[in-house]
Amino acid sequence: MLLKDAAKEFEFNCKCRKLSDKTIRNYSKLISYLLEYLKNKHMVLTLEDVRPAYIKAYIMELQEQGKKPQYINDQIKAFKVLFRYLYEEGYTDSILTERIKNVKMPKTIIQTFTEKEVRAMVDFYHGQSYMQLRDKLMIMTFFDTGIRVSELIGMKLSQIKEEYIIIYGKGNKERVVPKSPMLSKWLFKYINTREHFFEYRHVPENVFLSRNGRPMTTEAIHRVLKIAGKASGVNQDIRVSPHTCRHTFAQMQLKNGLDLYSLSRLMGHSNISITQRYLEGLKDDEVLRACKATGILMNI
Template identity: 55%
Template sequence: MRGVFMLLKDLAEEFLFNCQCRKLSEKTVHNYRLQVGYLLDYLSQEHEVTELEKVKPQMIKQYMVSMQKKGRKAQYINDLLKAFKCFFKYLYEEEYIDELITERIKNLKEPKVIIQTFSNDEVQRMINYYSKHDYLTIRNKTILCMLFDTGIRLNELITLTEDKIFNDYILIHGKGDKERVVTKSPYLSKCLFKYNIVKNGYFENKTKKYANVFLSRNGLPLTHESIEIIVKEAAKACDVDSGVRCSPHTCRHTYAQMQLKNGLDIYSLSRLMGHESISITQRYLEGIRNTDVIKAGTKTSPLMNL
């Protein structure tokens, strides 16, 4: 189909339809729609370009520069570029263009960001905060235990169903429609066992239409906001360090750093986290303090382990 005169807006719709066919998440498709739309608006308004044949790599670079001038962070601009590359890669593979327009456009250099996580003491206090014996309190405690002990994403926790929990592992349906397993420790098993007894008793005489592990008081799947509140309430009550962002995703960061500190190799951690590339997992190494590195190095000393 090379040489065919094509409108960018039509190609963008085709690209998004293809993303849906690939079963990408609704959030991913929504983000691609916005991000590609930003570029198309820029090309139309600043360069009067609405056809694929007129797009030049320099125009995309100029858009990135304009974002920098507006004060956008490098990570934000790189996320945009990632979407642009996916879009033009699709057009190249479908033979709408003869060369990959974005091939030589490089990412901006991002400053190293030390990920602030909960301390061991803060994790323990947050879990102990939910100490009552009613359904909602035990559910909330189990949610925290699940987040800290498996490192699963918020949406993975919300959509987790009862049939995915096995004796010593949990089957997670993750990003990109991919499945992976995470470990289920004896501690978490005990929490889940107690939670299921209370849950079954709570819903014994109530209608339960959903098989999600975690349900609201009315038997509905939990929302992102409700779990955010569970984490923030515990963190606030336990006077967590003000430099730590109190969110479910920080629980995931905490899980990763604790696993590394406890000696898990980065390759295994990458699989447990469901990362596409080990380079993503390596970010967690930056947050490990020198004292922890020295302690780990001493523990694994070659001569001390002869």
């Protein structure tokens, strides 16, 4: 079987599984790098001629080129998904990547916003116009729910319930995130203003829309956050972005005593090991305070 045909069939399978377009594009791009390497370095064009040693050699070459561990591990993940699919379809007698390990990742402490910075960013947009309310509510939603920027962009009015929001995450997986009374209050104000602002126009059901009635873009949301972060005097070492809001949500939930398994569900993580990264940023005194609040003898 030609490797290019195997890659194409795998892509069709990803579409059947309803993976996001972004995930499919990423898999296809990373797999194409391996196929190009196998062709140029080992003159391998068919699946039958692929050897695990060739894949390992490619990974070593990436390391020698100074590629970051996360970048290399993203490639390994794509290869593993591909070769597992080919094995399950009966094209190979074994999973060619079964003994290939991820590259060791350096431990990095996730820099998050302080409570003071969160308050300042939320309070920065304070007008009653549609744009001011929209920008304020987007920031509030990030901090109150920990959702991804793509989830916020795709959120529809019908997903907002009285005490929670239904979120459709990666792979269109559904999860429920609670919303605070504070967020509910501002959502009510915003939705009323939104209805009046677009009263005579047909617009999408997306909660957050541009001035012209189109769904928000990632770039526009980043800009809203950066303006608020700069005006609020956020530490220059912190990257002001929706993902940092998500990190802040996770760490503050852990500080307040939420267990790791519940947090993992709220974040929409496929594996709890992903959620565990947020523990590394907690300081000893923060862990101690959380333990006091959740101690067994004081809560029975």
